[in-house]
Amino acid sequence: MKIDPSVCLTRRRLLGAAAIGASGMAANMAQVELLSQPAFAEQLQQADKSVILLWLAGGASQLETWDPKPGRPTGGPFAKIQTCIPGIEISELLPKMSSRLHETAIIRSLNTKIADHGQAYEVMDTGRIREPGVQFPHLGAIIAHELANSHSDVPDYVEMYTSTEGRRKGAAGYLGARYNPMFLTESMMPENLKRLESIRDADHQERADLQRYLSQQFSMKLRNPIVDSHNTAFQRVRGLMSSDYLFDIERESRAMRDHYGPTQFGEQCLIARRLAEAGVPFVKVARAWWDSHGQNFETHQELCADLDFVMAALLDDLKQRGMLERTLVITLGEFGRTPQINGSLGRDHFASAWSCTLSGCGIRGGSVYGKTDEDGKTVVEGETNAGDLFATILAALGIDPKKEIMLGSRPIPLADFGSKPIQEILA
Amino acid sequence: MSDVLTRDMKTFKRTREIRSTDILFAIANRPDRQSVLLGSSDSGVYELDLTVEKPERIKFSGPGHRSYVTGIAVMDSQAVSCGYDGQLVWWDLQTRQAIRTIDAHDKWIRRLMSVPSRNAFVSVADDMRCRVWDAGSGERIADFTDHKAMTEHHFPSMLYAVAASPDGRWIATGDRVGHIAIWDTQTWAKKAELEAPVMYTWDPKARRHSIGGIRSLAFSPDSSQLAVGGTGKINNIDHLEGRSRLEVFDWHKGTRLHEFEDEKRKGLVEQIVWIPGTTWILAVGGDNKGFLTFFDTATNTMLHQDGCEGHIHGVTWDANVASLLVAAHERVEVWSWEKTAV
Numbered sequence: 001m002k003i004d005p006s007v008c009l010t011r012r013r014l015l016g017a018a019a020i021g022a023s024g025m026a027a028n029m030a031q032v033e034l035l036s037q038p039a040f041a042e043q044l045q046q047a048d049k050s051v052i053l054l055w056l057a058g059g060a061s062q063l064e065t066w067d068p069k070p071g072r073p074t075g076g077p078f079a080k081i082q083t084c085i086p087g088i089e090i091s092e093l094l095p096k097m098s099s100r101l102h103e104t105a106i107i108r109s110l111n112t113k114i115a116d117h118g119q120a121y122e123v124m125d126t127g128r129i130r131e132p133g134v135q136f137p138h139l140g141a142i143i144a145h146e147l148a149n150s151h152s153d154v155p156d157y158v159e160m161y162t163s164t165e166g167r168r169k170g171a172a173g174y175l176g177a178r179y180n181p182m183f184l185t186e187s188m189m190p191e192n193l194k195r196l197e198s199i200r201d202a203d204h205q206e207r208a209d210l211q212r213y214l215s216q217q218f219s220m221k222l223r224n225p226i227v228d229s230h231n232t233a234f235q236r237v238r239g240l241m242s243s244d245y246l247f248d249i250e251r252e253s254r255a256m257r258d259h260y261g262p263t264q265f266g267e268q269c270l271i272a273r274r275l276a277e278a279g280v281p282f283v284k285v286a287r288a289w290w291d292s293h294g295q296n297f298e299t300h301q302e303l304c305a306d307l308d309f310v311m312a313a314l315l316d317d318l319k320q321r322g323m324l325e326r327t328l329v330i331t332l333g334e335f336g337r338t339p340q341i342n343g344s345l346g347r348d349h350f351a352s353a354w355s356c357t358l359s360g361c362g363i364r365g366g367s368v369y370g371k372t373d374e375d376g377k378t379v380v381e382g383e384t385n386a387g388d389l390f391a392t393i394l395a396a397l398g399i400d401p402k403k404e405i406m407l408g409s410r411p412i413p414l415a416d417f418g419s420k421p422i423q424e425i426l427a
Numbered sequence: 428m429s430d431v432l433t434r435d436m437k438t439f440k441r442t443r444e445i446r447s448t449d450i451l452f453a454i455a456n457r458p459d460r461q462s463v464l465l466g467s468s469d470s471g472v473y474e475l476d477l478t479v480e481k482p483e484r485i486k487f488s489g490p491g492h493r494s495y496v497t498g499i500a501v502m503d504s505q506a507v508s509c510g511y512d513g514q515l516v517w518w519d520l521q522t523r524q525a526i527r528t529i530d531a532h533d534k535w536i537r538r539l540m541s542v543p544s545r546n547a548f549v550s551v552a553d554d555m556r557c558r559v560w561d562a563g564s565g566e567r568i569a570d571f572t573d574h575k576a577m578t579e580h581h582f583p584s585m586l587y588a589v590a591a592s593p594d595g596r597w598i599a600t601g602d603r604v605g606h607i608a609i610w611d612t613q614t615w616a617k618k619a620e621l622e623a624p625v626m627y628t629w630d631p632k633a634r635r636h637s638i639g640g641i642r643s644l645a646f647s648p649d650s651s652q653l654a655v656g657g658t659g660k661i662n663n664i665d666h667l668e669g670r671s672r673l674e675v676f677d678w679h680k681g682t683r684l685h686e687f688e689d690e691k692r693k694g695l696v697e698q699i700v701w702i703p704g705t706t707w708i709l710a711v712g713g714d715n716k717g718f719l720t721f722f723d724t725a726t727n728t729m730l731h732q733d734g735c736e737g738h739i740h741g742v743t744w745d746a747n748v749a750s751l752l753v754a755a756h757e758r759v760e761v762w763s764w765e766k767t768a769v
Contacts (some may be wrong), residue, residue, distance in 0.1 A: 077495040077511040165633040261583050289634035294667040302508045302582040302636045334761040343756040344667045
C-alpha cells in the first residue's frame with residue numbers, strides 16, 4: 001500500500017470518523033462503508049495501542065542480562081537462573097524478570113554491525129543505515145504517525161532523557177515536525193507548557209485563532225507539507241497545555257509510587273504508564289549509562305537492579321490495568337557489549353551478537369528467538385538486523401511494516417527494504 | 428622481612444612473565460615449596476611451581492567454586508579460597524583436594540585473609556557482612572557489619588576490603604561508598620569509624636551510576652595506622668580513569684595522616700602491603716594496565732613506580748622478600764630486586 005503522508009488515513013482521522021459514527025452512523029452510509037474497508041479495520045485494530053521503549057543507553061551487556069554464558073571464559077562471574085518458562089534462563093541479575101517472562105520475548109541474535117555510539121544509535125533509532133539526503137524518522141515518530149489521534153489532547157511522542165551522556169533527541173525526519181517528540185531532559189514536567197500568567201486564556205485562544213487563520217491563508221496560496229505539519233502541531237498546543245497532569249506522579253498513590261521504586265528511572269516509567277494510559281502512542285524512557293568499559297560487573301549490578309525492579313513493576317502494573325495486551329514494552333540500546341573482558345574488568349562496544357526484549361502487545365510471551373555461540377561471539381541462528389526488529393515491532397502493533405510512505409515520488413517502507421518480522425515471537 | 432632493607436629499589440624490575448588466558452584475582456605463597464596458589468576467573472584454584480623453566484599450573488580438585496575465585500589464604504597445611512559464588516573452600520595442600528565447602532555469604536565474597544595470632548580466617552562479601560571462621564573446624568566465630576546494603580542513591584553497595592592487624596587484635600572493613608569500620612577481635616565490637624568518601628564517585632547527571640569504592644586496607648606493622656586504597660574522583664565513570672589513591676589514617680585518633688594521588692598511574696589500588704622494618708607502603712592495582720608503587724610515609728613521597736601490562740589484582744612476597752609474585756589480568760609476573768652492594 002502506498003500512502004502519501006499528507007493524505008494517509010491515520011488513526012486520528014479514523015477516530016474522528018468513528019466518533020461521528022457512534023452517534024450518527026446510520027445517517028452516514030459513507031462512513032459505514034469506510035469501516036468495512038480493510039485499511040480502516042486495520043486502523044481500528046490499532047486503536048489505543050502504545051509503545052514504551054526502555055532505552056538502555058550506552059549499550060547493556062547481553063551476557064549480564066538476556067543471554068548469559070556462565071562458565072565460559074567470556075561469561076563473567078554471574079550465574080544464570082531458570083525463568084518461569086522451562087528451558088529459558090537469564091542472568092541472575094534479573095530475578096524479578098525471571099518470573100515474568102510469560103509476557104516477554106527475547107531476541108538473542110541481533111547483529112547490527114555498527115559499534116560506534118553515534119552511528120549505532122542512529123541505526124537503532126531509524127531501523128536502517130543512514131542514507132545521504134534522506135532524514136529517516138525515528139521509531140517513535142513512525143509509531144506516532146501510525147497510531148496518533150489528532151483529537152487527543154495528549155502528546156503523540158514523548159522522550160525522557162535526563163542524563164546527559166549519549167542524549168540525542170528523536171526526530172520525525174520526512175514525516176514532518178508534527179511527529180517530533182516532546183523531549184524532556186532537565187525536568188520530568190514539560191517545560192514551557194503552562195500559559196504565561198501575563199496572557200489571559202481568552203487572549204491565548206484568540207492568538208491561536210489568528211495563527212490558524214494566517215496559516216490557512218498562507219497554505220491556500222502555497223501548499224507545502226512542512227508548513228502543513230507545523231500548522232498541525234500548532235493546532236494541538238492548547239490540548240498539550242492541558243496534559244501536564246500526566247507528568248505529575250504526585251497524583252499517584254504512595255503505594256503505586258513505591259511499586260515503581262525510588263529511582264529516577266522508576267519515576268519516569270510510572271509517568272510512561274500514565275502517558276500510555278492516556279493514549280500517548282510512544283514513550284521512550286532512556287536509562288543511561290551502560291557503557292561499562294571499566295568495571296562492567298559492578299556497573300551491571302547497579303543498573304540491572306534498577307532495570308529488573310522497574311521493568312517488572314511496569315509489566316505488573318500494565319497487566320493489572322489490562323493495558324499490557326495493547327502496550328508493547330521494548331528494552332533496547334544501541335548495541336551490546338564484547339564477550340571479551342578487558343583489563344579493567346570491562347566490556348567494550350559490540351554489535352555482532354546481542355539481545356533485546358519485546359513484551360506485551362502482539363508478542364508471544366515466553367519465547368526466545370535466535371542463538372549465539374557458546375562464548376557469545378557470533379550469531380549462529382536467526383540473525384536479526386535493525387530492519388527486522390523494526391518490522392517485528394510494527395507487526396506486533398498491527399502495522400504493516402511494508403506500508404510505504406511517499407517521499408516525493410519515492411516510496412519508502414516503514415521498515416527497511418527487505419526486512420521481515422520475526423513471526424516466531426509474534427502472537 | 429627485615430631483609431628488605433638490603434634490597435636496592437632502583438633495581439626493582441620484572442624478571443618473569445607467565446601468560447595465561449584467564450584473569451588471576453588472587454595469589455598466595457605456598458610456604459613449604461617455591462610455588463604459588465592462584466585464584467582464577469575460570470573458577471579454579473591452581474598451584475604454579477616457579478622453580479621450573481616452563482611451569483604448568485596444577486588444578487586443585489574436588490567440589491570447588493562455581494564463579495571467580497577472588498581470595499586465597501594459607502595456614503599450615505591447608506589453604507582456604509573464596510569466590511563470587513559465596514563459598515569458602517578448604518583445600519589440603521598435600522593432596523590438592525577440597526576438604527570442606529561452606530556457603531559462607533549470600534553474595535560475592537570479595538576478600539579473604541588469615542587473622543594473625545588466631546587460628547582463623549576473615550571474609551567480607553557484598554551481603555555487607557564481615558565473618559570470621561575457625562581455620563580448623565570451619566565454624567563461624569563472628570559475624571558483624573557496619574555497612575549499609577544500599578547506597579544513598581538506591582543502588583546495591585559492596586563490601587570490598589578487609590584487613591587484620593599484624594597483632595591480630597583489629598579487623599578493618601571498607602565498602603563502596605567509602606565507609607570504614609574497625610573491630611576489636613576480642614569482643615567483636617566496633618572500635619572506630621573512618622570515612623574516605625573521595626574513593627566513591629556518584630555521577631548524578633551524565634551517567635547516573637557510580638564507580639570506585641575502598642578496594643584495599645592494610646594495618647601498619649605496629650597496628651596504629653591504617654592504609655586505605657582505591658581511586659580518586661572520576662570524571663568519566665565509563666573507565667577507571669581516576670588517579671589511584673591511597674590514604675593513611677591514625678585510626679585511633681581518626682585523623683588522616685597522608686593522601687597520595689598518582690597522576691601518572693590511573694585506576695584502583697587493589698592491594699596494599701606495608702613493608703616491615705620500614706616506613707614504606709607498596710600499592711598495586713591499575714586500570715586497563717597495572718602499576719606497582721612504593722610510597723614512603725616518613726617523607727610523604729613516592730619512592731618508586733613501575734607499570735605492568737595487566738591490571739594487578741593481588742601480590743605476595745616470597746619468603747625472603749627477594750621477589751614479588753603478582754597475579755594480574757591474564758598473567759603471573761615475578762618482580763625482583765637485587766641486594767644493595769656492600
